[in-house]
Every structure is written in structure tokens, then in C-alpha cells.
Amino acid sequence: MRHMSATQVARLVDVDPGARPYYRALADGVRALIMDGRLPVRVRMPAERHLAETLQVSRTTVTSAYDLLRERGYLESRQGSGSWTALPDAATTADNPWLATGDDGLVQLQCAAPAATSALRTAMTEAVEDLPRYAMGNGYDPLGLPVLRERIAAYHTAKGLATRPEQIVVTTGAQHAIHLVLGLLIGAGDPVLVESPTYPHAIDVARRRAARIVPVGISHEGWQTDLVIGAMRQSGARLAYLMPDFQNPTGALMDDATRAAIVAAARRADTMLLVDETWTELALDDVPRTSPMGAFDTDSRVISVGSASKLWWGGLRIGWVRTTAALARRLAVFRSSVDLASPVLEQLVVARLFDRLEETRAERRRTLRASRDALVSELREHLPEWTFSVPRGGGTLWVRLGGGGATPLAEAALTHGVRLAPGPWFGLEGALEGYLRLPYTQPPLALADVVTRLRAARDHGPTGSARPADPLIAMV
Template sequence: MVGERRINGHLLARLVGPDAGGRPYYRTLGRAVSGLILDGRVPTFTRLPAERDLAAALGVSRNTVTAAYTWLRENGFLDSRQGAGSWTVLPDGGTSSGVLLPRTEHVDLGVAAPAAVDGIQHAARLAVDQLAAHVGGIGYNPRGLPELRHAIARRYVERGLPTGPEQIFVTGGAMHAVAMLMDMLTEPGDSLLMESPTYPHAVDAARRLEARVRTVGVTPSGWDMEHVLDAFRRIKPAAAYLIPDFQNPTGVLMDDEERAAVAAEARRAGSMLVVDEGVAELAIDSGDLPAPLAAHDTDGRIFTVGSAAKTFWGGLRIGWIRTTPPMVERLTSARQRLDLSSSLLDQLTVTHLLADTLRIRAERSRQLRRNRDALVTALREHLPGWEFTRPSGGLVLWAGLPRAAATALADSAAEHGVHLAPGPLFGADGTLERRVRLAYTHPPEVLAEGVERLARAWAQTLSRPARPGSGLYV
């Protein structure tokens, strides 16, 4: 892996930013680069530019860059070999792995799963009533129930993306869709471009397929588009997995111009795009939303993944893929290795809910705005040193800690009855120890109590000596 990723002096200088005025400057530079590594914006095992090149890009002496690289090596962020250059690493103990499992006995800020919407029981009763029309058949619909495929296609049309039911393939949830697409679009050893941070189960799926995961950073301000487009040019990945709508976990929204640029660069690179729209319907603040990324598709290389889980309820295991009709047929054939069909009853239920999407979206938006604002207020009161950007949609808030201690905080939080998702869970290589993801799917009073407990857990974390992260948390 060493040497396969590179970053040039111009791009690293831009990511470092202007001189913040700290002295000596070599230490300021070293800390800036280590921060980029910890935040996942410069992945581990990335070859750094030659000292001369970075010095020229920054407008400083080569001795300054040499001293900064030495500081990075001494602090465990850089490894070097004579004749092979220097590449980024993490200090010992800077990794974390885990699973996102709910803890019913805790205030759960870790799992972004809202309760069922009003009307779901009525939709389920209507679905049961319709079973009589289906029980005479075999019950299998490998492409998906025709009524549901029509309803999903109609929703894309309402969002401004012309779509026919023959372009829809129904799956057993979003992750089923993502796993199927990664399996179809990549071979072992292929490069697969992903954001960092990103949804951890998608990274797991890529690794199970033995894809070579390559990352581009996403910050609370959004995508560094120069870095993203440069990655397509350099890596020419077989596929890329992106979350342009209220990205998980940062909550940022890719604008129309950025979507068009990504689609165009993927086309030039010959890369397929897997676009996760799991929370695309969950805008909170008013304003026009960008068109789906697939609106910029000209040759059928964008696969859009949708799901009923976040909009309606996680208990409905229904997802879908919007693609071309020939790819729907390929997916239908490939599905037989995994399963034969999604639940008929769930498909009928989701069909009825899609007919009520506008009311449900408005209801969800009111709930999430109330919850988000309560979380923001509680954080500002009890944890004023934490940094975050108020998300305009989605289910989560990406908070920055004053100290790289996310894994230790998760352990302390559990002792105080709070389930937390530490940043390293969302990185591809153990980074992001300065970040935690907080879900605002609970009512305001629960969130307020959770943050009060979290503040006590943070104080406890600060009082303890730093220690390596644990291997598993729930």
C-alpha cells in the first residue's frame, strides 16, 4: 500500500492553509499536517511531496519543511525509508473498530434510526387487505413488485429526474443494494473511491470484496472538489461510493455545480458511481434542493440507491436501485446468488407510504428540526468547547472535540448511560479521533438529558490519561 497514494505539494499546501501565525512555523506546519491525517483528509500511507516541492508551494525554506517532517516522524505521523520517501501513518493506538448497535438501556446518540412515521399502521393494514390479490401467485418478484417500481419511479419524476419503472430494481434495504452494486462493479484488487468519513458498513462491504479502498476527505464545510476531481484523474477507480445528500456523518450537501463536475470527471475516468440517497428526502431547513446526481448522467454510469428505512421506518427492509433497464436485468440475474425477492408485504406497505410522501416529509422535517435545534442548544450550553456546523438535513451532527479522544469518550459515555459513535468508526483507516457523530432522532427532552450525561463523560475523559482505543463497542 505504501507509495500507491500520493499528494503533491500544491494540494497539500492548500489543505494546510495560510500561515496561522504560530511559531516556530515548522511545528505549526507539522501540527496542521497531523490534523489532516487525523481527520482523514490525507489518508494514511499517502506519500508526501518531496521537501523541496512542499517548500516551494508554501513559500518557505526547505529547512522549515525538513523540520516539520522530523516533527511528524517523532510524533508518529510519518514514516520514511531511504530512497522511498515519506508516507503518513498513525501513532500506535490510533485505531478503532466497532459496530453500530442500539443500546436500549442507554440514551442512544449513536444509531441514526428514527421512529416509524404516523400512518405506517394504516399502510400496513391496506397492504394486508391487498394480499388476497397476490396469494394465488408464487410471491416472488425478483425485480420488485410492479406497483412499487411504478411508485418509486413516480417519486423520481416528482424530484425532477425522468424515470420509468423499468429503471427500478427493488432490494432488501440500502445496504443490500450497495453490496450488490459493489460486487457487480468491482473485481478483487480494483480501486474503489470513497469519502472519508463515510458510512462504515459500506467500507466493510468494499473490504469483503477485496477492493482497494481509496479515500477523499469531506469536511464540515463540504467536499474539497479539487481533491475529489484529482482523485478520479489519478486513481481512475472502477467505482466510487458517494453520499451527496446530507452526507453521513458530516451532514453536508453537495451543490448542483459540484454534482455536475463529479459526474463529468467520473465519465472521463471511466468510473461508475454508486450514489447513496438514503436521507435525500430528509431536508430540515427550507430552500431548493439540488437535483439528484443522476440528473447529470449521460451514459448510464450512475446507480442511485434509495431506501424506506430513514424516511418511513427501519423495520421496512425495502431499498432500491435506479439504473438503466439493461442493468436491472443484470441485477436480477446476480440477485439469485443472494436471495430471490424482497418481502411482498413490506413492498405493498411502502407503495402506500410513497403515495403519502409529501405529508410524511413535512412531518419528518418538523420532528427533525425540533430535535436538531434541541441538540444544538444543549451542546452549546454544556459543551461550549465543541465545534460543529448545524446540519440543514439528515439525521446526524458531526462534532469536533478539543482533544483527540473520541474512542476514550465513547467508553466514558457508556459508563454514564450514553451510546456514542466515535469518529474512527467512520474513517477507512483509524483516523478521526477528534470527531464524534451524534444522532438527533430522539425527542428534545431525551437529547437534553443525553448531552448533560455526555458533558460529565467528557469531563471524566479529560481527567484520565490518554489510552489506546478498545477493539469493539456497542
């Protein structure tokens, strides 16, 4: 492990002596050095006393800066061993942009979830009328209510993938479904292939299982089949987590030829495929018809995850897993360590909403397309140096910044009233700093206001102290 002297750090850190508070400016300067690679990871920092003497500031000032860097995940310390540079763990850092309550007055642009569909009110009324017939039981069904499992099975069958209710497990959201599948099927040291960028909470689950994460890069143009297959084969991946339908955050849509090739490669490599279909119903333009990845499966290695959150409303907290009947039963037993069952009323609501699937698709297509087009127009007019490809579905733009980093921009945006999701939270080891995910799940006028604030944050930086995040995980 290399060592940096106080003189070397002071020479690298360009901090205005008049900056207030100075400790925050010093911490920001060190963090910027780490993020752009000028201060490598795993370098031992000078002792607080020595750096304070070199900078001619109080030791308390440097101590406060080091404390802030540790809190953000950019320093690690051990008693008697000093402090060394690090990159933050997205699951634990205090300035993680997923940490938000939604009631702090900020525009919650870290969250790519639309408001409830207009069909929700009627479905809830009908579900309340259905509820008394279920109240005589104990309300616990680890697999899910039969009526909802039947609806979900019929939904998959209509998409060309014959499915029985016994193959469905109802979960408390898609994130819960991912947690159950990874928790059951992978263990410490198992290689798990993920897209980069990808859904951050899937990375979090794999990390908690102490899995060896194998990233394979994708872009808005999609997947390079040979790279995915090569990574799967060379790593010996036990499981691969993929999002082929309007991938979050890039918006890419996988064609049938690529789906078939990846499933065939998984068969040869003996890799299980966990396919996240959360965004599959949100096509905003006319797109080529694609088949579910399970349609190419001949040996039951494709497990799919679905959710009510993007199509109907995230507040319902209902998701599901489609797999074999045997694995569905194992998942139901395994979930007892997390919860016993999903709420009955919410399951009844979603069962009723499946009867309104077509009208909801049309509503989402109309509203999200208007918001997408408004955001695209505003960005092209006011931030033309930011580049992106317009996705044909989903709910997010994956934006390449024209300069500077996404993390400092996100911090500056906080003081302009916007909470952002910078690129590194969608990757590994601090990668993707030049990218920003911008959802278009809010109304057009709200997004126009957001772009105005983002331009101010880019041009002028912070206007004051950023508001701290409340330690609650927000759904994305």
C-alpha cells in the same frame, strides 16, 4: 518492523499502580498510545513475561491486557513471531459501536434512524388488505413487486429524472443495495473512491471485495471539486461512492455545479458513480433546489440508491436501486446469492407510503428540526468547546471535540448509559479520532439527557465496567 523493549513501553504507559482492574488500565494505556501516535502501528511489543517483570505485575495480568488489545483490534499476534501494534478493523472489532441489540438499557446514539412515521399504521392496514391478491403467487420477485417499482419510478420522474419501472430493483434496505452494486461491479484490487468521512458499511463492503479504497476528504462545508476530480483521475477509480444529499455524517449538501462537474469527470475517467440518496428527503430548512446527480448523466454511469428507512421507518427494510434496465436485470440475477426477494408485505406497505410522501416530509421536517435545534442548544450550553456546523437537513451533527479522543469518550459514555459512534468508524486507518457523530433522531428531552451524560463522561470518565456489545449489526 521496529521493536519496543519492556522498559520503553513501561516508560510510555502511565498506569496508576492502584488501578483496578489493572489489566484493563494497562490495555487502555497502550491503546491510547497507539491512537495518539506515540506508539506507531506495526511496532513489535515486548514479550508478556518481560513486560510483566518490568512492571512488577503477574504475567497473567499482562496476558489479559494483550488479550483485550487483540480483541479490540489494537494488537496482532502470530505464533512464534510475537505481537505487534495495529489499528482496528471497524467490521470485526468486539467493541465496534455498531454492535448493539437495542435492549441493553443504553441510549442507542450510534444509530441515526428516527422512529416510525405516523402514516405507518394506516399504510400497514391497507397493505394487509392488499396482500391476499398476491398470495396466489410464490412471493418471489427478484426485481421487486411491480406496484412498488412503479411508485419508485414515478418518484424519480417527478424529481426530473425520467425513469421506467424496468430500471428499478427493490432491495432489502439501502445497505443491501450497496452490497449488490459493489459486489457486481468491483473486484479485488479495483480502486474505489469514497468520501472521508462516509457511511461505514460501504467501506466494509469494499474491504470484503478486497478493493483498493481511495478516500477524499470532505467537511460540513462540502466537497472540494478539484480534489474529488483529481482523486478520481489519479487513482483510476472504477467506482465512486458518494452521498450528495445531507451527507452522512457531515450533513453537507452538494450544489448542482459540483454535481455536474463530478459526473462530467466520471465520464472522462470512465468511473461509475454510486449515489446514495438515503437522506435526500430530509431537508429541515429552506435549501437551494438541487437536481439528482442522474440528471447530469449522459451515458448511464450514475446508479442511485434509495431507502424507506430514514423517511418512514428502518424496520421496513426496503430500499431500491435505480439504474439501466439491463443492469437492473443483472443485479436481480446476482442477488440470488444473497436472497431471492424482499418481503411482499413490506413492499406493499412502502408502496402505500409513497401516497403519503408530502405529509411525511412535513412531519419529519417538524420533528427532526425540533430535535436538531434542542441538541444544538444543549451542546452550546454544556459542551461549548465542541464545535460543529448546523446542517440544513439529514439527521446528524458532525462534532469536533475540544480535546481528547472520541474512542475513549465512547467507552466512558457506555458506563454513563450512552452508546456512541466515534469518528474513526467513518474513516480509514484510525483517522477522525477528534470527531464524534451525534444523531438528532430522538426527541428533544431525550437528547437533553444525553448531553448531560456526555458531559459527565467527558469530565469524569468511566464509572464502572462497560457493558459488552451484543454481536448484532445495528442499522445506522
